[in-house]
Amino acid sequence: MDTALISALIAFAGSLIGTFAGIITSSKLTEYRLKELERKVEKHNSLVDRMYLLEDRMNLNDERVRSADSRLKALEEERNEGKN
Numbered sequence: 001m002d003t004a005l006i007s008a009l010i011a012f013a014g015s016l017i018g019t020f021a022g023i024i025t026s027s028k029l030t031e032y033r034l035k036e037l038e039r040k041v042e043k044h045n046s047l048v049d050r051m052y053l054l055e056d057r058m059n060l061n062d063e064r065v066r067s068a069d070s071r072l073k074a075l076e077e078e079r080n081e082g083k084n
Helices: 003-083
Strands: none
């Protein structure tokens, strides 16, 4: 065979191997980055779920405080009426 043809085949094989190695490396990096992103999104979603629970608890506590406040006002009014 001609040396030019052999050189061309070797160059082609090198390009082919390099291309596939690049594709595989890129694929692994992309997969790793996606897994990390999924982990961060899951962490964020967990935080959002906890915030909803905290907001519900805050609303419940606010309602309890309002209820206790109105009961205190009623007791104070009864006490003041009893003094008069």
